[in-house]
Amino acid sequence: MTLDDIQPLDTGRMYDLIRQFxxxxxxxxxxAQDVPLPAALDDLDHIVVAGMGGSxxxxxxxRTLVQPTAPVPMTVVRDYTLPAYVGPGTLLVASSFSGNTEETLTVLDEAARRRARILCVTSGGQMLEIARNEGYPVVQIPGGMPPRAALGYSFAAVMTLAERLGLAPADAAAWDEAMALLEAQTAACADPAGNEALDLARTLHGKLPVVYSGPGLMEAVNLRWRGQFQENSKVYATGNLFPEMNHNEIMGWQYPGAVHALLxxxxxxxxxxHPRxxxxxxxxxxxLGDRAASWTEVESRGTAPLARLLSLVNLGDWVSFYLxxxxxxxxxPIPLIDALKEAMQA
Incomplete structure (x- = not known):
């Protein structure tokens, strides 16, 4: 594969966007470094991030990174409504790349009625207008790209806010390690003549990806891989977390058949x-290895959790691109999502 092979298909320049991670x-x-925080950690009993999809x-x-150190819980809401516990002691981080995500805007309005503390992460749209009118702090990120391709902005903004709040230590060495690792990995995976992401994509080509991992640090990485296969590669993808997979889904592999030959x-x-x-x-x-079409293991890289998490996020983006x-x-393009949005607005 060469860059000349990529350009006619990649009209939205996803290759360039992944390289920019x-x-x-x-x-x-x-x-996110200097945006005013709406509350100190001592005044909060919960952090909620509200968003959909790539936001x-x-x-x-x-959430998975701060879980071992955060003195208060952090949850992510993908819905039109908020849990009952959201109130004046909650910091709601409303994340909408476009600023027009209807679920997130609905939750933002509900959080305001419940007198939650509010901070917004967006590139513009209605959310930016609301934030300016109501005086909510805003981390404004660049627009003009698919939300899933702006993950570097949204992740780094929320992680930096979490560090400033005291949910996790601000570890400059960990960030330096992650950036050096990602620079090297990006340079390698951007070479279409041959790289590990392309090799894995070839293994997955014509099959249905099933992504397994442990919980904790790998939980959200697992979800990201599946979402990128679905949106970038336009393939159906599924997955599960261990140890739960061993308590139910494993029995779906008992009698291999035509479906398993596609997995x-x-x-x-x-x-x-965890060792177990x-x-x-x-x-x-x-x-189960010989019951599937293929069984490939991928190990995270780096020393600190930040580098290990981001190494696999970035690799998964490249695999989905080459697939x-x-x-x-x-x-x-995401034509079915676009069609659904049009139908919902009718």
Whole structure:
């Protein structure tokens, strides 16, 4: 594969957007450094990130990173309504790339009625207008790209806010490690002549991806891989988390048939996985590996959790991009989502 092969299919320049991931992280972090916080941590009993799709996944990734250190819980809401516990002691981070996501705008209005503290992350639209009218602090990020391709901005903004609140330590060395790792990985995966992302995409081509991982740090990475296969590659993808998979889904592999011959399993592994999770992944691979079309394990890279998480997020984006090209589809357009939005507005 060459760049000349990529350009006719990649009309939305997803290749360039994925290459910009390290730069997005730097810019998103910078944009969130000086935004006023609506409350101190001592005044809060809960942090809620409200968003959908590409605007929500950044919150999920941050949630898994801060979980071991955060003194108050952090949750992500993908809905039109808020849980009953949201009130004056809640910080709501409303994340909408376009600023026009109807679910998030509905939740924003409800949070205001409940007197929650509010901060917005958006590129514009109605959310930016509301924030300016109501005096909500805003991390304004650049527009002009698909929300899923702006993850570097949304993740870095929310993670920086979490550090400033005290949900996790602000670790400059961890950020430096992550950026150096991502720069090297991006340079390698951007070479269409051959790289590990393209190799994995070839393994998945013509199959249905099944993404397995442990919980904790890999939970949201698992979700990101599936979402990118669905939106970029236009393939149906599913997955599950261990150990839960071992308590039910494993029995769906008992009698291999025509469906199983289409399933290409990708196991996301991390050095921080609980020893019993690692054992379960090993044993399950031995039991099921020959029942699937393929069984591939991918290990996170780096030392600190931040680098390990982002290494697999970025790799998954590249795999989904190359899988789209192998299927001769443009990774950027999302016609069924566009059609659904039009129908909902009718």
């Amino acid at each position: 390290p730069d997005q992280l730097r810019d998103g972090r910078s944009r 929500a996944i950044g919150g999920d990734l941050v 290409a399993v990708v196991v996301l592994r991390d050095r921080g996985d 999770i690692r054992r379960r992944l090993d044993v399950t691979g031995r039991l 789209a090209l192998l299927q001769a589809v443009d990774p950027t």
